[in-house]
Amino acid sequence: MMNNQVTDRLASTKFLLVITGAGISAESGIPTFRGNEGLWKNYRAEDLATPHAFARDPETVWEWYDWRRGIIGRAEPNAGHLAIKELEELFDNFLLITQNVDGLHGRTGIRNMVEIHGNLWRVRCTREGKTSMLMDVPLKSVPPKCECGAVLRPDVVWFGESIPSLALEKAFRVIEQCDTLIVVGTSGVVYPVASFPETVKNNGGFVIEVNVEPTPISAVADASLYGNSGDILPMLVKWLRRKRQEG
Ligand code: BV8
Numbered sequence: 001m002m003n004n005q006v007t008d009r010l011a012s013t014k015f016l017l018v019i020t021g022a023g024i025s026a027e028s029g030i031p032t033f034r035g036n037e038g039l040w041k042n043y044r045a046e047d048l049a050t051p052h053a054f055a056r057d058p059e060t061v062w063e064w065y066d067w068r069r070g071i072i073g074r075a076e077p078n079a080g081h082l083a084i085k086e087l088e089e090l091f092d093n094f095l096l097i098t099q100n101v102d103g104l105h106g107r108t109g110i111r112n113m114v115e116i117h118g119n120l121w122r123v124r125c126t127r128e129g130k131t132s133m134l135m136d137v138p139l140k141s142v143p144p145k146c147e148c149g150a151v152l153r154p155d156v157v158w159f160g161e162s163i164p165s166l167a168l169e170k171a172f173r174v175i176e177q178c179d180t181l182i183v184v185g186t187s188g189v190v191y192p193v194a195s196f197p198e199t200v201k202n203n204g205g206f207v208i209e210v211n212v213e214p215t216p217i218s219a220v221a222d223a224s225l226y227g228n229s230g231d232i233l234p235m236l237v238k239w240l241r242r243k244r245q246e247g
């Protein structure tokens with residue numbers, strides 16, 4: 001049962017912003033970061049996803065990414081990813097900001113997207129800075145090397161690294177302009193993205209949270225829809241399509 005506040009708001013929304021976290025990929029079989037299955041039991045993302053860890057032990061960091069790429073390489077976008085692609089089609093002004101580096105949103109053909117923490121299928125030369133896609137699963141060598149001989153790193157944003165300025169500027173612009181935000185599958189603990197829902201709210205925007213459980217975002221949200229994003233998002237799309245047909 002969709003709550004009227006949410007459906008009325010979506011029906012009158014001019015600019016929709018969607019923010020996703022690891023939870024939207026959970027139903028594709030990809031472990032989340034802070035769920036009890038954990039991304040890699042004996043390691044925390046905060047311990048491995050850092051420039052310090054990579055400088056100290058690039059092999060272990062790359063083993064972790066190779067393991068994740070193996071899981072993600074077998075995964076498919078789920079109904080939640082596909083529903084967000086449909087939301088893009090339903091709103092003239094739309095942006096998806098994803099914290100996920102798994103590339104699953106991109107595989108739905110979505111266009112207006114910012115991968116604010118990068119993409120683990122893209123690599124960057126630690127000497128030249130140039131990026132390229134590296135799709136090998138498993139990796140042929142760990143760590144992988146550039147033609148110039150330097151070590152390649154995953155082209156993702158690690159803890160302690162700044163978000164690329166272009167991505168951040170685009171995100172801040174849309175946070176100012178959007179009138180509704182749907183925030184999906186994030187525990188709301190990683191900054192600066194964790195601050196975005198409150199900023200939208202302070203700008204007079206309407207915040208809808210989709211999660212299986214309450215998070216710090218629940219206190220900010222105008223409405224929290226608790227359940228699997230793979231169930232809730234398609235329901236929202238179905239309702240919106242019916243509303244548009246009724247005129
Ligand atoms: C920055 C890429 C400026 C890598 C990621 C001390 C020193 C330096 C920085 C800091 C510091 N203290 C704080 C900071 C800031 C730091 C930060 O926020 N730390 C946290 C831990 C407190 N942030 C940064 O460093 C950022 N940069 O601030 O730059 C700066 C620079 C220098 C010094 C100071 C400041 C960069 C952060 C980016 C880190 N990179 N990923 C990689 O993935 O390999 S973060 C990583 O966490 C992923 O991107 C992930 O997406 C993200 C957030 O996690 P979630 O997506 O929310 O996932 P989580 O598992 O937590 O939650 C899943 C949710 O889904 C749950 O709520 C669950 O209930 C729900 N769920 C589960 N199943 C479902 C579901 N919901 C719906 N349906 C389901 N089926």
